Amino acid sequence: MRILLVEDDELLLDGIKAGLSLHGLEAEAVGTCEDARAALRASRFEAVVLDLMLPDGSGLSVLREMRGRGDTTPVLLLTARDAVDDRIAGLDTGADDYLGKPFDLDEVAARLRAITRRAQGRSTPLLTWRDLTLDPARRSLEREGRPVALSRREFAILEALMERPGVILSKDRLQERLYGWQEEVESNALEVHVHNLRAKVGRDVVQTVRGLGYRLGGEVL
Numbered sequence: 495m496r497i498l499l500v501e502d503d504e505l506l507l508d509g510i511k512a513g514l515s516l517h518g519l520e521a522e523a524v525g526t527c528e529d530a531r532a533a534l535r536a537s538r539f540e541a542v543v544l545d546l547m548l549p550d551g552s553g554l555s556v557l558r559e560m561r562g563r564g565d566t567t568p569v570l571l572l573t574a575r576d577a578v579d580d581r582i583a584g585l586d587t588g589a590d591d592y593l594g595k596p597f598d599l600d601e602v603a604a605r606l607r608a609i610t611r612r613a614q615g616r617s618t619p620l621l622t623w624r625d626l627t628l629d630p631a632r633r634s635l636e637r638e639g640r641p642v643a644l645s646r647r648e649f650a651i652l653e654a655l656m657e658r659p660g661v662i663l664s665k666d667r668l669q670e671r672l673y674g675w676q677e678e679v680e681s682n683a684l685e686v687h688v689h690n691l692r693a694k695v696g697r698d699v700v701q702t703v704r705g706l707g708y709r710l711g712g713e714v715l
Contacts, residue, residue: 495630495653496671497521497606498539500530500556501572502548510543510572513599518633518649519606520672527551534560537670539567541606546573546584554587561588568609572597607631614657621656623710626695628656637695647672648691651684655700655710664707 499521576594590609
């Protein structure tokens, strides 16, 4: 899961980014409102962690602009401004959740999983398809009850596909899920990860739709 992390305290930012990575959450970190706007224009994220007090303005202005243009990306406000009025203002502006500092990184990860799950219309934390059961919280996959070991990027591909069964995800969309918005990607990197994933879960699980992308199930088209 790709997260945009907007926080100007570099020490805290590095700590949050490292902690979220342990939960399989890849955080792209920026420290200003303007950089957050640029990142949101350049790429898509599964969720945004947004500080309110930033060097060039309030995080609420970024949130207000997102909602004003119809951007429904889940947003978790993470800030030292934890008064009731601040929480109300944040939620009424369009935030999906609010967590005050200091905080526990395990709770941050759990809240991010919860708001993205709600955004996808899912009530259960597990993703299931045919004989596959994927647990985003534990970063685990089982097939017919037996564990299957996946690399971080293989897991991310399968998770993205299982979140939207039957939906074709383009190569660009999957690469956005796997790599940072400023990270250089080798031309055949995604194909290599898909090939390795198929070797572990079965070739019929990931379908190639030529010219469009990938989806779950069926033969390669």
